[in-house]
Amino acid sequence: MKYIETLREGEHIGEVYLCKKKQSMVTKNGKPYDNLTLQDKTGLLNGKIWDVNSGGIGDFDSMDYIYVVGDITIFQGAPQLNIRRVRKVSEGEYDPADYLPVSEKDIPTMYGELMDYIQKLKNPHLKALAEVFFGNEAFARKFQQHSAAKSVHHGYVGGLLEHTLSVTKNCDFFSKQYPILNRDLLLTAAMLHDIGKLWELSSFPQNDYTDEGQLLGHIMIGASKIDKQIDRLPDFPKVLKSELLHCILAHHGELEYGSPKKPALAEALALSMADNLDAKMETWKEATASLQEGNLEWQGFNRLLDSNIRQTSR
Numbered sequence: 001m002k003y004i005e006t007l008r009e010g011e012h013i014g015e016v017y018l019c020k021k022k023q024s025m026v027t028k029n030g031k032p033y034d035n036l037t038l039q040d041k042t043g044l045l046n047g048k049i050w051d052v053n054s055g056g057i058g059d060f061d062s063m064d065y066i067y068v069v070g071d072i073t074i075f076q077g078a079p080q081l082n083i084r085r086v087r088k089v090s091e092g093e094y095d096p097a098d099y100l101p102v103s104e105k106d107i108p109t110m111y112g113e114l115m116d117y118i119q120k121l122k123n124p125h126l127k128a129l130a131e132v133f134f135g136n137e138a139f140a141r142k143f144q145q146h147s148a149a150k151s152v153h154h155g156y157v158g159g160l161l162e163h164t165l166s167v168t169k170n171c172d173f174f175s176k177q178y179p180i181l182n183r184d185l186l187l188t189a190a191m192l193h194d195i196g197k198l199w200e201l202s203s204f205p206q207n208d209y210t211d212e213g214q215l216l217g218h219i220m221i222g223a224s225k226i227d228k229q230i231d232r233l234p235d236f237p238k239v240l241k242s243e244l245l246h247c248i249l250a251h252h253g254e255l256e257y258g259s260p261k262k263p264a265l266a267e268a269l270a271l272s273m274a275d276n277l278d279a280k281m282e283t284w285k286e287a288t289a290s291l292q293e294g295n296l297e298w299q300g301f302n303r304l305l306d307s308n309i310r311q312t313s314r
Contacts, residue, residue, distance in 0.1 A: 001098060005042035005290055007072050007079050014069040016089055018099040018205055020044070022062045024052075038068070038081065039205070041101045044151075047081040056085035063205065064088050065099070077300075100204050103158030107144050110158070110165050114191060117168055123184040125236050126244070130188055132229055133195065142198055147207050149197075153282040153304075157204055160197055163278055167193065170274035178270070185240070186267040189247035193271060196222025217258060223248045247271050280305065 002015055017038040025035050036047035047068065049057060060066050070083040103110075118134060121127040133139055148154035148163040171190040175183035199221045200213030212221065223245050230236050230244075246268055252259035253272035263269040283304050288311055291299075298310045 001040075003042040003098075004038070004040050004045045004079075007045065007081075009072055009074045009079065011072045012070075013072065013081070014067065016065055016067050016094045017045070019060060019062060019064050019066050020205070022060070036081075036083070040099050041097070041156075043101070045079060045081055046075070047083050049083045049086065051084075054084075057083075058087035060086065060088040065094050067093075096205075101156035103156055103162045105158070105162055107158045107161060110161050111140065111144055114161070114165050114168065117172070117187055117191065121184050121188065123188075123240075125233065125240060126184050126188040128233055129226070129230060129236070129244075130191055132233070133192065139198075142203070143195070146198055146203065147201060148194060150201060150207060150209065153279045153286065155207065160194060163282070164191060164194055166278040167271070167274045170277060171270060174270045174274060178266070180266055181270055182267055185243060185247070186270055189244055189251070189267060189271050190274065192222065192226055192244075193248055193251045193275060194218060194222065195225060196220070199225075219249060219252065219258060219260065243267070251275050284309065 002011075002013055004017070007013065017040055019036055020039045021037040023035045024032065026032055031050075032052050034049040034052055036049070038045040038047050047070070051057070056069075065088070067087050067089050068081065068083050069085040070081045073080050073082055115134060118127060118130045121130065134143070144161050145157055146161075147156055147159040149159070154160065154163040168187055168190040171186045172183075175181045175186055196218030200210060200216075200218035202208050202210055216224075226248060227241075227245060230241050243265060246261060246265060250259050250261040250263045250265075250268040251271050253263060253269075253276060255262060259272075261268075263272055283302075287299065287302055287305070287309065291311055293311075293314060296310055296313060298308050301308050
């Protein structure tokens with residue numbers, strides 16, 4: 001199989017991909033065409049069917065696995081597949097594992113590390129709250145398989161877990177470096193800060209925004225889930241509840257980045273910085289992943305990093 005990340009301009013291919021999205025569109029001249037988003041575990045590829053009435057174009061829809069024949073071109077700096085033939089394939093003609101991007105790290109090991117942080121919490125209320133979520137079998141299974149984003153960073157199976165663990169580790173370091181921080185509050189907030197993404201984004205292979213996600217967003221969803229769960233726990237301190245929820249609501253740091261509140265506690269500030277650091281470093285990693293080591297060419301302006309970037313010399 002030729003994975004998407006290996007495709008180069010001028011190649012003629014015949015491969016099976018997941019059709020993540022199919023849109024029927026019309027050119028400026030009024031000619032119909034189909035715009036596709038194809039996926040395998042290495043990334044996404046835009047595809048175009050210019051002759052939709054061709055006898056070689058079979059019936060298929062979004063989320064179908066399809067066999068496509070076509071040529072790789074470059075459009076606006078990105079690979080594009082001009083499709084000549086396509087047909088929907090049957091089960092047994094493909095291995096689903098080839099089409100879902102997966103964390104490079106071992107998922108059970110990462111979850112074990114996260115559970116170790118919970119066991120070391122000293123505050124009984126925060127520990128009980130974390131155990132209610134992460135100790136639940138159904139929650140744990142879904143959390144380990146979920147992504148942290150549709151496309152920006154950690155958009156793969158295990159991505160939510162990998163991001164959460166990394167943010168927790170960052171916060172653990174901050175708590176040792178800055179004694180003013182309430183370690184248990186900060187680490188609990190770190191572990192819970194993105195649980196709303198379990199409802200904001202659908203599971204793979206869709207990995208797309210749900211109706212609830214579009215209307216509310218993961219910050220509000222997560223805060224609501226935590227709020228309701230705290231109310232089920234006996235004698236959870238009222239002030240501690242407000243402080244924890246504030247950390248969740250402020251973890252994007254700025255109002256323009258989607259936070260309903262700006263950080264007003266040291267722990268909320270530390271969490272927002274730990275979250276931003278991990279998201280930016282993963283974005284940088286993904287933006288340069290296809291480059292060979294030693295390639296010092298400037299890669300152009302990256303919208304997510306707001307800068308022209310290149311690799312560091314070795």
